[in-house]
Amino acid sequence: MRVTLKDIAEEAGVSLMTVSNVVNGKKARVSEATRERILRIVRQRGYVPSASARSLAARSSRLIGLLVPAEGDGNLTISPHTVEVVGTLERELRRHDYHLMLRGIAETAEINEALRSWNLDGAVLLGFQDKVIDRLTSRTVGNVAIVAMDSYSENPLTLGVRSDDYTGALLATRHLVALGHRRIAFAGPAFAATGVVRQRFEGYREALREAAIPWDETLQNTVETTHGSGREFGRRLAAEHSGATAIVATADILAIGAMEGLTESGLAVPGDVSVVGFDDTEIARYVTPKLTTVAQDLPAKASVTVRLLLDHLLRAETPEKATTLDVTLIERSTTAPPTA
Amino acid sequence: MRVTLKDIAEEAGVSLMTVSNVVNGKKARVSEATRERILRIVRQRGYVPSASARSLAARSSRLIGLLVPAEGDGNLTISPHTVEVVGTLERELRRHDYHLMLRGIAETAEINEALRSWNLDGAVLLGFQDKVIDRLTSRTVGNVAIVAMDSYSENPLTLGVRSDDYTGALLATRHLVALGHRRIAFAGPAFAATGVVRQRFEGYREALREAAIPWDETLQNTVETTHGSGREFGRRLAAEHSGATAIVATADILAIGAMEGLTESGLAVPGDVSVVGFDDTEIARYVTPKLTTVAQDLPAKASVTVRLLLDHLLRAETPEKATTLDVTLIERSTTAPPTA
DNA sequence: CTGAAAGCGCTAACAT
């Protein structure tokens, strides 16, 4: 059967605890000589500690939940830039001997269940609505370290990490304004009083205000974050003659869909209409013309998340306030001055 | 503290075991009356079983490892189509009360460690080289159910699930031949005697053979699976005047890079050179012109994987032989007859 | 149909 601490202890002629201490690197508690002897036996017998036994006895699982919304019976909702973050997360966490448990969440109650069932030491909430984060209570999350990524929730039980969505949209819109655009459409999913999309919308509005461009409600478009929906939007924009000469989209995929819709309708990008995306996903560089977009600092997002998690886990540090990461406008080829 | 079985048992005035049996749905072992009473208390007290305690006592963790290569110190290697498979996997597995543990693997030995440390009931190996799979021995994997995705390894300890790579490349190349191409280049990463890329290469070769096109080694190009590498390849092809009028690439991203390199060099796609990709990732539809490519049946890949896993777990069934999934050629706009 | 005993593999808290 499985090799246990006891086996090693017997073979080494020491007690269980000594082996345990060696395995856990508690150097202060064991002499260098026995330490080395035990380590050799451990390697030779191929001993691997049992995570469940540890988790049970130590009340710490060294397990971090990677919680992702799973709409209804459907699939997980994993956006491309999320994937990149996850890769880095896993690596960093593993270096500290923490492991990731991937879990789709259909109803809020499942967050609680996941946390308690596996005795998670922490969790990263990826892409949940602010209102879901808001609802988390200390009863449901206990004392685990929770990072809510891309959330603007003020819930003090969670550590927020997000990009500066407001400034991103501000930069994008200013860029358009500077090029001479006056009628700039906004395209994004429905949003509430708080959240990523709301921030982006407000940044856009602010840039308009700065330029003293009067607000026209018809420029605000509610569109799903999909290529198809973006395409429809592009077609509609072309058909409506709303006079819009530029689009700020809340996602690259949406922007790219819009470009296709526009082009199909006989409008040129950026000749007739300029387009700015958001996220700087890989595809932004692969479409023609290459998409001007707002880039997030994904590596920073991952490392901040890990740092926050570890600070809380190791030093039980008080959650500082939410971290907002810088954002940059990447000017490529989908923006140009409006044609007179 | 935590609500335990014992708490419930005391409150209900029954023994621990009765509660355990109720919670685990062993209906035969408890009367309907007590069953309902206990269930109510369970709900009301918010009892959640401890997975680690279960795992320890039952020697089954209900945990499936999602093992992904992590090159050196680097990030996880997660391709876009892998992500889609993972989403479905998670959902299906969770419906059966299994959970996923995401784990990057830098050295083969870590597979063993991951398996034993967490007492995994099974694992899905995503995108490992065949030679890694080959090396797995019963000592390292024990009796866990292992699905090796996209592997052509004959290792009887693993269940193989993959797409029909050979036929995919065959179809792609035949399509090109049918259009009238005679000098068709192959672009893909270095490959060994077995594996996904080897299969694709052989499919390509076979189509050439069918058409009695003599083999010219210079048409076989070793290229990394990246956009940049593809672009370089496109440029080189344009510069070399090798006479190639078409390209079969082993990945969409590679094909798209090649298109860009070709275009930059003044060659038109598909006017001067036709291009076929592989995988039918999302971006294939977003580039201009839209990419002709070979589509895998991703949902099937996920559900076969789950079925294989569950069969092994639930019924301890003998692993049948590897499953190969059908593949289809999606003709879009990057292929056309060669210009005379 | 229900219960008691034993133990899964490990660690925290005290000894010594």
Next chain:
DNA sequence: ATGTTAGCGCTTTCAG
């Protein structure tokens, strides 16, 4: 520097 004791929360096995 090392050992002892007492569980962690659950399931297995065997008895009623």
